[in-house]
Amino acid sequence: MGLEVRNLYKKYGEKVVVDNLxxxxxxxxxxxxxxxxxxxxxxxxxxxxxxxxxDGGEVIWNGQPLTMDNCxxxxxxxxxxxxxxxxxxxxxxxxAGLRGVSKEExxxxxAYWAEKLGATEYLFPxxxxxxxxxxELSKGNQQKIQFMVALIxxxxxxxxxxxxxxxxxxxxxLFKGIIREEIAKGKYLIMSSHQMxxxxxxxxxxxxxxxxxxxxxxxxxxxxxxxxxxxxKLKTEQxxxxxxxxxxxxIITMKETEYQLRVDGEEQAxxxxxxxIDAGIQVVTFDLREPSLHEIFVEKVGDYHE
Amino acid sequence: xRFLWKKWVIIMSKVFKFTLLQLFKNKSNRIxxxxxxxxxxxxxxxxxxxxxxxxAKDIGGPTEIYIYADTLKGYxxxxxxxFDTRYAVQYGYAILVMIISVFSATYIxxxxxxxxxxxxxxxxxxxxxxxxxxxxxxxAVMAFMITMLMGxxxxxxxxxxxxxxxxxxxxxxxVLAGLGISKGLLTIGPELMLIILISLVLAFLLFSQISALSxxxxxxxxxxxxxxxxxxxxILAGYIISTITMPxxxxxxxxxxxxxxxxxxxxxxxxxxxxxxGWRLLIGSWAIQFLLAIxxxxxxxxxxxxxxxxxxxxxxxxxILAMAGKGEGR
Numbered sequence: 001m002g003l004e005v006r007n008l009y010k011k012y013g014e015k016v017v018v019d020n021l022x023x024x025x026x027x028x029x030x031x032x033x034x035x036x037x038x039x040x041x042x043x044x045x046x047x048x049x050x051x052x053x054x055d056g057g058e059v060i061w062n063g064q065p066l067t068m069d070n071c072x073x074x075x076x077x078x079x080x081x082x083x084x085x086x087x088x089x090x091x092x093x094x095x096a097g098l099r100g101v102s103k104e105e106x107x108x109x110x111a112y113w114a115e116k117l118g119a120t121e122y123l124f125p126x127x128x129x130x131x132x133x134x135x136e137l138s139k140g141n142q143q144k145i146q147f148m149v150a151l152i153x154x155x156x157x158x159x160x161x162x163x164x165x166x167x168x169x170x171x172x173x174l175f176k177g178i179i180r181e182e183i184a185k186g187k188y189l190i191m192s193s194h195q196m197x198x199x200x201x202x203x204x205x206x207x208x209x210x211x212x213x214x215x216x217x218x219x220x221x222x223x224x225x226x227x228x229x230x231x232x233k234l235k236t237e238q239x240x241x242x243x244x245x246x247x248x249x250x251i252i253t254m255k256e257t258e259y260q261l262r263v264d265g266e267e268q269a270x271x272x273x274x275x276x277i278d279a280g281i282q283v284v285t286f287d288l289r290e291p292s293l294h295e296i297f298v299e300k301v302g303d304y305h306e
Numbered sequence: 307x308r309f310l311w312k313k314w315v316i317i318m319s320k321v322f323k324f325t326l327l328q329l330f331k332n333k334s335n336r337i338x339x340x341x342x343x344x345x346x347x348x349x350x351x352x353x354x355x356x357x358x359x360x361x362a363k364d365i366g367g368p369t370e371i372y373i374y375a376d377t378l379k380g381y382x383x384x385x386x387x388x389f390d391t392r393y394a395v396q397y398g399y400a401i402l403v404m405i406i407s408v409f410s411a412t413y414i415x416x417x418x419x420x421x422x423x424x425x426x427x428x429x430x431x432x433x434x435x436x437x438x439x440x441x442x443x444x445x446a447v448m449a450f451m452i453t454m455l456m457g458x459x460x461x462x463x464x465x466x467x468x469x470x471x472x473x474x475x476x477x478x479x480x481v482l483a484g485l486g487i488s489k490g491l492l493t494i495g496p497e498l499m500l501i502i503l504i505s506l507v508l509a510f511l512l513f514s515q516i517s518a519l520s521x522x523x524x525x526x527x528x529x530x531x532x533x534x535x536x537x538x539x540x541i542l543a544g545y546i547i548s549t550i551t552m553p554x555x556x557x558x559x560x561x562x563x564x565x566x567x568x569x570x571x572x573x574x575x576x577x578x579x580x581x582x583x584g585w586r587l588l589i590g591s592w593a594i595q596f597l598l599a600i601x602x603x604x605x606x607x608x609x610x611x612x613x614x615x616x617x618x619x620x621x622x623x624x625x626i627l628a629m630a631g632k633g634e635g636r
Contacts, residue, residue, distance in 0.1 A: 079425040082424065083421075084420075090324075098320055150429075
């Protein structure tokens, strides 16, 4: 059950843009579809949703080919917008109607989301106040309305393409909170983003695409584990450069006596710590961890783009 | 996969309703049609003051402007100047078709390009097939134009009637007579009304689909003018050919202009009303137009999905047709 993408394939002329993409979500959670610009993420999403014809493969939802009739999908496209000159309420009611939500239910849901996203003043203006048009809103507030459009049908499968791009920190936290709530409700989420920290925060499984091909796939925790603990964040009271050099660890970045190091493994890190203590260097921070998703991503797809 | 017609129609009707509502709510539409309606209402009393005797007329009811298809043939046989009449009728009808078609084409192009440039298309396509988006818009624009046309005609008639209660409006008959159309001879009966309606709907379907196809190849509002131009050129070509060829007469030319699509939208009903062709040719002309509308719809169905999510440079009409021919639609 759940979502299964089998050998999704697309080419334009001779150019293959999605090359046999496969992944599955057996249970609710968040799946990340990552890749550089032009790697084939958006094309894959469009094929999954039936907007683009597939040249091969299939998308299965609960054992049936996924269609808009058998799966309630919420989609926040990367290229998103609103009708600039139409009232916000008209637009939301229209999109709700297209998704088969009754008028009464749509009004309730709009009120709920407006409250939640802090958009009540735009959607329910006080009497004698002209309703706001989309182009009178800031980008962040427009994004709130677009988010409402994606969630208005209470979808079971939610696809978010760059959901947090262009948001200020306050709105980012607001959106993150809502994403967490949707996860808690047992929804299936597919997220595509270039903000690796965000992906890392939510996703359990990932696929990294590079120039149409899958270059890395699996459970994020397992992937990171396979790399071992090689990132060492070290902060000392005194200069420790010579000891680091002796240990064989590589300095990635350095700011005064705060170092970001790459070590071969725990043994090398422990040896360095022992040497620093022996030398009477006061250690403030010693944080040995697995590589971040950002580092894994850059390692996997960075060569071509360097 | 089973195609769910019922759902398609329900969803398409929502697009229709929303587009129609927005066309009526649109500020610039309200201004344009407000001015047009004001001109229609005021033209009769103002002209009666400027052209008529200005004196009060006995209350004699509305002015006499009747268009009677049945008696028109007789009038043409015995009429004073066949060329003038033919030209006036053709010119009047062609202008009507052209205005409706150009307005509709502009609205359709704007509606489609606005949606594309606003990056709403993908959000819409989650719920609805691209053909339904476009078809809903076409129907909404058609309903809007028909409403405006009927509204304009009703307001003009009302203006004539009300003005006729207070002053002399015989100048309208004089103007028509000057064009070769005598008052009292022409009345729009139900039969003629039906012929005009069918002809207008077919003309609309043909021209608007070309505009819709052309618009689907655009991504930005800057491309809108070029997309509009493609549809307008086809409309203008039909208009010019029909007004030039109509007064010429000649059996072969009449049949050719009746059956040639795009031109026939302007001339076939006029030829019929003038008695140059019979029902058989008129229905043949309609059938060709309907067939072409279906072919255009099929072509659209092949390419809309790909075009509608296309961003970047404008894809020209010729390229779109080539894409459809090669089956590169999606």
